[in-house]
Amino acid sequence: MSFMLNFWKSLLASPDHIQVVPNTGFTVWLTTFTAGAMSFVAVIGLAFSLICAELSNRWGDSLKSASSIRLSAPTDLLEKQTSIALAILDQTKGVRSARLVGLQDKKKLLEPWLGFDFPLEAIEMPALIEIQETDVGVDYEGLRLRLSAELPSATLDNHSQWRQPVEVVATLISQLGMFTVALLVLSSLAMVSMAANAALSANIKVLRVLRLVGAFDAFIVTAFVRKFTFRVFVGSILGTFCAGIVLVLMPDFSENLGILNEVNLDLIDKIWLGTVPLIFVIISIFATRMAVKTSLKRLV
Numbered sequence: 001m002s003f004m005l006n007f008w009k010s011l012l013a014s015p016d017h018i019q020v021v022p023n024t025g026f027t028v029w030l031t032t033f034t035a036g037a038m039s040f041v042a043v044i045g046l047a048f049s050l051i052c053a054e055l056s057n058r059w060g061d062s063l064k065s066a067s068s069i070r071l072s073a074p075t076d077l078l079e080k081q082t083s084i085a086l087a088i089l090d091q092t093k094g095v096r097s098a099r100l101v102g103l104q105d106k107k108k109l110l111e112p113w114l115g116f117d118f119p120l121e122a123i124e125m126p127a128l129i130e131i132q133e134t135d136v137g138v139d140y141e142g143l144r145l146r147l148s149a150e151l152p153s154a155t156l157d158n159h160s161q162w163r164q165p166v167e168v169v170a171t172l173i174s175q176l177g178m179f180t181v182a183l184l185v186l187s188s189l190a191m192v193s194m195a196a197n198a199a200l201s202a203n204i205k206v207l208r209v210l211r212l213v214g215a216f217d218a219f220i221v222t223a224f225v226r227k228f229t230f231r232v233f234v235g236s237i238l239g240t241f242c243a244g245i246v247l248v249l250m251p252d253f254s255e256n257l258g259i260l261n262e263v264n265l266d267l268i269d270k271i272w273l274g275t276v277p278l279i280f281v282i283i284s285i286f287a288t289r290m291a292v293k294t295s296l297k298r299l300v
Contacts, residue, residue: 031195031228035235035284036242038188039276042181043243046276049177050269056170067138067158068101071127071151081151082127088146089131094138101128189283196228196291207299217296224292225285232284236277244273 069089073081082100089098101109106128107120114120131138140158147154200207210220247265265273 028231030198031192031231032235032238034191034195035188035232035280036239038184038191039236039239039280040243042184042188042279043240043273043276044246045177045180045184046273047243047247047265047269049174049181050265050272052170052177053174054266054269056167056174065133067131067133067140067156069129069131069147070155070157071129071153072155073126073153075124078127081153082129085129085147085151085154088143088150089129092138092143094134094136096132096134098129098131101130185279185283188280189287192228192232192280192284193287193291196224196288197295199228200224200291200295204295204299207295211296211299217293220296221289221292225288228288229281229284233277233281236280240273240276 069085071078071081071085086098086100089095103120106125107116107118110118110120138158140156144156147156207220
C-alpha cells in the first residue's frame with residue numbers, strides 16, 4: 001500500500017515537470033492507445049494461460065484416482081450384469097465408491113460434443129460405472145482378470161491411455177500462453193519506445209528551447225518520463241479493465257462449450273492480472289528514459 005502511495009506521489013508530484021511536455025498532438029492518443037491495446041492482449045493471454053494451467057491440474061487430479069467400467073450387453077441382461085459388477089467392486093480392495101452413471105450424467109459428459117438437446121434416450125448406450133479409489137489404490141490387473149472371468153462384456157478403463165496426453169497438451173498450452181505474454185511484454189517495450197520516439201520527434205523544438213533556456217537534462221528526462229508514464233498507466237488501466245469485462249462475460253457467451261463455464265480465476269490469478277498495469281509502467285519508465293536520453297544526445 002505504501003509503495004503505491006509513493007508511486008502516485010512520484011508520478012503526480014511536481015506539476016512543473018509535467019507541464020513542460022505539450023498535451024496536444026497525435027502522440028497523446030497514440031501512446032495511450034498502444035498501452036491499452038497491448039495490456040488488453042496481455043491480460044487475455046495471461047488469463048488463458050492460467051485457465052489452461054488450472055484445467056491441467058483439475059483434469060490430472062480428477063483422473064488420478066478415478067476409473068470406469070463399461071458394460072455392453074442386451075437390455076434384458078444389462079441390469080443383472082451391472083449388479084454383478086457393483087458387487088465385485090464392493091468386494092475389491094482400494095475402491096472407495098462405485099456408482100452407476102445415470103442418463104443425466106451421461107448427457108452432461110457428452111454435452112460439449114453432442115450439445116445439450118441431443119436425444120440420448122433414443123440410443124442404446126452401454127452401462128457405465130464410475131469408480132473412485134482410495135489412497136491405497138486398486139489392483140487393476142487382478143480386477144481385470146476377475147471381470148473377464150465373470151463378466152466378459154465388461155471393459156475396465158483406468159484412463160491412463162489418454163490421461164497423460166491430455167495433461168501434456170494442457171501443460172504445453174499453458175507454457176505457450178506464458179511465452180506469448182513474455183513476447184507481448186517485449187513487443188510492448190518496442191511499441192512504447194517507438195511511440196516515445198515519435199513524440200520526441202514531434203516535440204523536438206520543445207527540447208531545443210528547454211536546452212536554450214538552461215534546463216538540465218535530468219529535468220527534461222524527468223518531465224517526459226512522468227508524462228509518458230502517466231499516459232501509459234491510464235492506457236494500461238483501460239486495457240486491463242476492458243479485458244476484465246471480456247473475461248467476466250466469457251462464460252455467458254460459451255455456454256455450449258461446457259468447459260469454460262466451470263473455470264474461474266482464483267485470487268492469486270486475479271492478482272497476477274492486476275500487475276499488468278504496473279508492468280507497463282515499468283516498461284514505460286525504462287523505454288521513455290532511454291528514448292529521451294538518446295534524443296538529447298543527438299541535440300549536442
